[in-house]
Amino acid sequence: MNAISARNLVKTYGRVEAVNNISFDVKEQSIFGFLGPNGAGKSTTQRILTGVVIPEAGSVEIMGYSLFEQPTEAKQEIGVVPEQANVYGDLTAWENLMFIAEIYCMNKLKAEKRAAELLNLFTLYEKRNFKAKGFSKGMKQRLLLCMALLSDPKILFLDEPTTGLDVESKQIIRDVIRRFHEQGKTIFLSTHDIEEANMLCHEVAIINQGRIAVIDRPANLKQSIQKLNWLEVTFGGRVPEEKEFAGLDGVEQVKKSGHSFILYSSHPGKVIPSLGKLIEEKELELISLHTQEPSLEEVFLHFINNEEAYRKGA
Ligand SMILES: Nc1ncnc2c1ncn2[C@@H]1O[C@H](COP(=O)(O)OP(=O)(O)OP(=O)(O)O)[C@@H](O)[C@H]1O
Ligand SMILES: [Mg+2]
Incomplete structure (x- = not known):
């Protein structure tokens, strides 16, 4: 079964075709990389898939539910860390998580147990009673991941989760992504870090100017050229x-x-x-x-620089 199925998505902002007829499937229990340069349309696509932005055309299925016809069911399956998301600075790490638990109407004991587990996993447990505004960027991002995972979603959407973070936070986040995949979760990972896509993803879509250039396993992409x-x-x-x-x-x-x-x-x-x-x-x-x-970087540049080649190959 596909965890995510997107068909013919279109979203324009004025003259900009942010997402221009994008279709793809993400297999359940896989890590799917959405790789593209700045302005490629990664965040817009993620916003469509998570129900934040309504596309002008197209359809999305999340775990078999139509996102536009059964939004409640579809959204229950997902956890999201948006681009430039923020934690509530005046709340402690623990309070941030309990706030999410209330929004999701989670059982209090269950939420507390899971919050403690997640804080440990992201090495934030010792800091749980500190206000989030004092956290480093990497700690805030790790807390956002805890918040996205609290309701135990089947699919996790991450928009450039490691961009601008220190090596340690990057490492922790990548380890947790792998671990959640091992637990049977599906991960949709937007990134412009080619090495990250190569290391983590089973399949990678290379996106440029609102279009998908190619979708394949990293190894096949490298071989294709x-x-x-x-x-x-x-x-x-x-x-x-x-x-x-x-x-x-x-x-x-x-x-x-x-x-x-x-x-x-x-x-x-x-x-x-x-x-x-x-x-x-x-x-x-x-x-x-x-x-x-070839490195995935060479493949990436090849597809980005050879529109002709990829239109034929797509
Ligand atoms: N709310 C908006 N209003 C106007 N234009 C927008 C809006 N959101 C996105 N765009 C435009 O749509 C295009 C795609 O943007 P998007 O943020 O999806 O790209 P991205 O791949 O996430 O880029 P980045 O790597 O910089 O985050 C860009 O040209 C951007 O300027
Ligand atoms: Mg973006």
Whole structure:
């Protein structure tokens, strides 16, 4: 079953097509990354999916409930940390959580038990009786996550949850995301941090200018751009000329960088035997050779910079 199913979502602000006909499915119990640059439409999409913004067109199902026809049922399944959300500064961490418990009409004892568990998980328990206005940005964000998780939702929506935080808070938040996934939750994670998407997400949608460029597993995305594969060879002794590599089987492009050469190839496996022959013939001294697949960053830039390519591929 799909946890989230979005179809043909459209939202414009004046002339800006913030969300331009977006459709996708998020499988239950997966971590779905929504990756895009500033202004791509990530937050607008999240606001639509969480019932804050009404789109001009399209439909959304949350755990099988239509968000626009059965909003109460759909919203009961979700926990949300919006972009630039804030805690109530004059309340303590504990009071912030109890306030949420009241809004959700939760059983008091159950809410207290869960609040204590979550505060521990986010290493905030010791600070529970301190007013939130004294918290660091990372602590506030961790408290917002506790608040979003208090009602034990099946789906968690996070809009750039680690942006601008210190390393420790980032680490805690990422660990908790993984842990909740292990407990069977679904996570919708908007981010512009490519490494974060690569590390955490099972599937990633690359979004740009209100459109989805591509959706796939990070590993497949990297593989889909075969021509970004490359080999790096380093020589001691005589450093050959770039032109000596011309015509090498399987090599599409050669770039010199210091004593090393970067050989771009769709089929790095083909290059290695012919490279061996070349080294022998030219009596070169090989120091190192390694192959590299494209990083998700290269894939991202490829899709963002090649509108043509992705329109065809989408
Ligand atoms: N309330 C609004 N009024 C007018 N324009 C808006 C509004 N919300 C979003 N936009 C515009 O819609 C586009 C998409 O914005 P959105 O906030 O969804 O992008 P984003 O991917 O979340 O960006 P960021 O990484 O900066 O958070 C932008 O051009 C933005 O200026
Ligand atoms: Mg945003």
